[in-house]
Amino acid sequence: MRLWHESLISRLPRQQLLGQHRECCALRGNGWGKKHAIVNYVFQYSPYRLFLYHQKVMEEMSQRGYQVDPLWKDPFYRGKICQAHNEKTLYRIDNAVVQAPIYPEHNQDYLNECLLNLKEKGIDLS
Secondary structure (H helix, E strand, C coil), X not given: CCCCCHHHHHHCCHHHHHHHHHHHHHHHCCCCCCCCCCCHHHHHCCHHHHHHHHHHHHHXXXXXXXXXXXXXXXXXXXXXXXXXXXXXXXXXCCCCCCXXXXXXCCCHXXXXXXXXXXXXXXXXXX
């Protein structure tokens, strides 16, 4: 599991973009709070940040002509077999105004790490 650096979303190849949508759906659903070394930082913040990140992924998918289930555009939605967030949970305070980048961990070092990871997969976005 990985959330690509948000500046790469518009440049991701089809497979990685669609995979990112699946990752976001999984994390927003029953994957919320389940430890995974690469994405643990996500759980330090309000689930609303993940929704904002996922929105960027869905916008890019729509621009490329892919259909996104409109249910995912609801910030409270967590999937068909997962109870929706309540307002208190979704909007809990995480002591920061959400701005770009959505996750402070998405810094230059993380961007470089993501670019290297993609390069190892044969994808050069530099």
